Amino acid sequence: MGGMREKVLEVVDIWKAYGSLQVLKGVSFDVRESEIKVIFGPSGAGKSTLLRCINMLTPPDRGEVFLRGESVTRARDVHKMRARIGMVFQHFNLFNHLTALDNVAIALRVVKKLPKAEARRRALEALRRVRMEEWASHYPAQLSGGQKQRVAIARAIAMEPDIILFDEPTSALDPELIDEVLQVMLDLARDGTTMLVVTHELDFARAVADEMMFLDSGVIVERGSPEQMLTSPKSERVKAFLRKIERLELRRRERLARPGV
Amino acid sequence: MSASEVAYVLYLSFIFLAKGIPVTLAVTAASISIGFALGLSMAVARVFIGFPISGLVEAYEKFFRGVPDLVIIFLIYFGLPALTGRPIAPFPAISLALGLRSAAYQSQIFRGALEAVTRDQMDAALSVGMRVHQAITHIILPQALRISLPGWASEFAVVIKDSSYAFLLGLMDLMRSAELLRASLLAMGLIEYLIIPYAIAALIYFAFTFPISRYLASWAVRKRVELGL
Numbered sequence: 001m002g003g004m005r006e007k008v009l010e011v012v013d014i015w016k017a018y019g020s021l022q023v024l025k026g027v028s029f030d031v032r033e034s035e036i037k038v039i040f041g042p043s044g045a046g047k048s049t050l051l052r053c054i055n056m057l058t059p060p061d062r063g064e065v066f067l068r069g070e071s072v073t074r075a076r077d078v079h080k081m082r083a084r085i086g087m088v089f090q091h092f093n094l095f096n097h098l099t100a101l102d103n104v105a106i107a108l109r110v111v112k113k114l115p116k117a118e119a120r121r122r123a124l125e126a127l128r129r130v131r132m133e134e135w136a137s138h139y140p141a142q143l144s145g146g147q148k149q150r151v152a153i154a155r156a157i158a159m160e161p162d163i164i165l166f167d168e169p170t171s172a173l174d175p176e177l178i179d180e181v182l183q184v185m186l187d188l189a190r191d192g193t194t195m196l197v198v199t200h201e202l203d204f205a206r207a208v209a210d211e212m213m214f215l216d217s218g219v220i221v222e223r224g225s226p227e228q229m230l231t232s233p234k235s236e237r238v239k240a241f242l243r244k245i246e247r248l249e250l251r252r253r254e255r256l257a258r259p260g261v
Numbered sequence: 262m263s264a265s266e267v268a269y270v271l272y273l274s275f276i277f278l279a280k281g282i283p284v285t286l287a288v289t290a291a292s293i294s295i296g297f298a299l300g301l302s303m304a305v306a307r308v309f310i311g312f313p314i315s316g317l318v319e320a321y322e323k324f325f326r327g328v329p330d331l332v333i334i335f336l337i338y339f340g341l342p343a344l345t346g347r348p349i350a351p352f353p354a355i356s357l358a359l360g361l362r363s364a365a366y367q368s369q370i371f372r373g374a375l376e377a378v379t380r381d382q383m384d385a386a387l388s389v390g391m392r393v394h395q396a397i398t399h400i401i402l403p404q405a406l407r408i409s410l411p412g413w414a415s416e417f418a419v420v421i422k423d424s425s426y427a428f429l430l431g432l433m434d435l436m437r438s439a440e441l442l443r444a445s446l447l448a449m450g451l452i453e454y455l456i457i458p459y460a461i462a463a464l465i466y467f468a469f470t471f472p473i474s475r476y477l478a479s480w481a482v483r484k485r486v487e488l489g490l
Contacts, residue, residue: 057384083390093385096488097403107389110399141489152385159389 005033006068008163008194014053014063016046016218023049024060025218031163034192038205038226041215042241047198048090050215051165054196055085067162083111086156086164090172092148094140100127100151101136104158112159126158127151130184146177150184157188164188166197175252200245206230214238270454273442274461281438282465288355288424288434293417295360300367307368308375309397318368325365334358334426351430359423366416374409375401407488410481417477418470425466435462 009031016024023046031037039047052058054065056078065072072081095103104123108114114122127133130150140148149169156164169185170178182204189195189208199205205212205226212229214222214237222235233239307318325333338354349357378401386396428436439458446454 055388057387079387079390079392082388085388087385087388089381089385089388091381093381093388095382095385095400095404097400097407106399107391110395111390139488141487155385155389 005035007032007066008035008068009054009196010066010069011050011054012064012066014050014060014065016049016053016058016060023218024053026063027215027218027220028063029213029220029223031194031196034194035210036189036195036197036208038209038212039196039198039215040200040205040212040241040245041221045215046218047215048167051087051167051196051198054165055082055087057087079111083107083159084162086159086161088149088152088156088164088166088169090168092140092145092152092172094148094152094155096140099137099139100132100143100154103140103151104155107155107159122158123154126154129157129187130154131180144177145173146180149173149181153181153184153188157193163194163196166195166199168198168200170199170201175256200248202230202242202245202249214241216241266451266454270446270451270457273445274457277438277442277445277458278435278461278465281433281435281462284427284432284434285421285424285436288352288359288427288432289421291352291356292359292363292424293420295356296363296367296416296420299360299364301371303364303368304371304375305397305402307372309393322365322368325362330359330362330423330426331429333362334429337361338430351427351432355424355427355430355432359420359426362423363416363420366419367413370409370412370416371405373412374405377408378404404488407481407484410484411478414473414477414481418473421469421473422466435465 007030011030012028014024014027015022027046027050029037039050041047049058053060053063054072056065056072056075060073064074067081067084070081072078072085075081094100095106098106101120101123104126105119108119108122109116112119124133124136127136130153132147132150132154135143135147135151140151143151153164153169166185170181173181178201182201185195185197185204186208197204197209209226211223212226213220214229214233214235216237222229222233222238224233229238230242233242303318303321307315334355337358338349338351341354342348382400382404383393383396386400387393391399424434425436427434428440431437439462442458443455446452446458
């Protein structure tokens with residue numbers, strides 16, 4: 001079914017080293033319209049670096065990224081391309097000095113040059129989609145982690161990007177705050193948002209991912225449907241990793257089931 | 262020492278010192294503004310441009326932090342005319358000298374604050390499509406300025422106090438008017454009151470500097486805590 005849709009993102013043979021440490025060793029894949037692809041793998045595998053290479057926060061050493069056929073890596077104006085690629089960070093990265101509303105509105109004003117009232121209207125609409133409109137006038141320091149991440153998602157969707165990159169959006173959250181963020185991401189998925197998600201939330205992947213990619217030591221070791229990856233992975237590394245994740249998941253559920261522990 | 266004498270001296274003090282206050286405030290305002298504009302520019306250049314600007318800024322800071330205020334003032338007031346062939350008036354001379362000196366300190370205050378705004382904030386600003394200068398203006402600077410306020414407030418108080426050097430160049434500032442009053446009291450033979458002009462000048466300086474360190478700085482700290490900066 002994916003073959004019919006337009007390629008939104010093409011990642012072609014991305015390489016990146018930090019000094020002598022080779023972090024990415026030729027990663028290629030693409031994401032089509034309304035597709036959701038999940039990247040998972042052990043820490044240090046290069047997942048964050050990969051996302052940062054895609055929007056040129058960290059320029060890759062080699063390889064190319066295309067957004068709807070236009071090169072991002074060789075773009076004359078990389079800022080214009082970044083405005084079309086949303087990013088949600090592990091640690092939210094909200095602008096501390098701005099209210100939730102202004103966190104969302106600022107790029108609409110500064111980057112999209114929208115008039116104040118229009119930026120405000122769109123920002124409120126984005127906050128409504130993540131169920132944060134009642135918190136519009138609050139500062140990040142007054143919000144919980146889950147609320148912060150929902151504002152960060154609103155900040156990304158308000159720009160109406162072609163694709164949104166999620167860099168472990170729930171891994172810095174307390175267990176009881178994870179679901180509210182995943183719920184918002186599920187809503188976006190159902191609305192047809194094109195997403196590339198680095199996450200270890202296997203339930204999320206099972207529910208909405210079109211494809212899962214296992215990244216380890218800078219290469220995609222295995223890829224496939226969630227069904228295939230989660231029930232019968234071919235690689236031993238994937239099997240071992242999934243067992244570990246499931247153990248952690250189980251422990252989290254137990255903790256949640258026994259409040260106060 | 263009689264009550265009427267005391268009242269008279271206090272009355273004279275009020276007349277004399279009131280004249281000096283505007284000049285002191287004007288020198289302070291001019292110096293702090295020069296120091297702010299130059300200091301902030303140097304800090305931004307040092308943090309966001311780096312080599313080779315950062316080396317120049319560092320040399321500038323080292324020089325102006327390592328030389329006494331008085332030497333800087335004389336360099337400008339007597340040295341600059343020798344270079345340019347045109348005399349410089351006392352007001353611009355003192356403002357420039359104190360401004361250049363303050364810039365070296367303000368640059369360090371702002372640099373620390375800029376570096377305290379984490380790389381995360383720049384990443385987020387770039388990720389929504391901002392250009393670096395937009396990210397600096399809209400995201401980094403507003404936070405850095407809040408972070409720098411306590412340090413900046415104490416530098417402000419230093420500049421208020423340093424403005425008393427204006428008296429050396431003959432400007433009618435608070436210090437000079439206190440000095441004139443002392444001379445008048447001496448001429449009138451009111452020798453036992455000679456401490457009053459300076460005591461009142463001290464009180465006035467204190468009245469300007471105290472609220473700045475007391476309220477501005479603590480307001481800034483409170484604001485930082487609120488914003489989680």
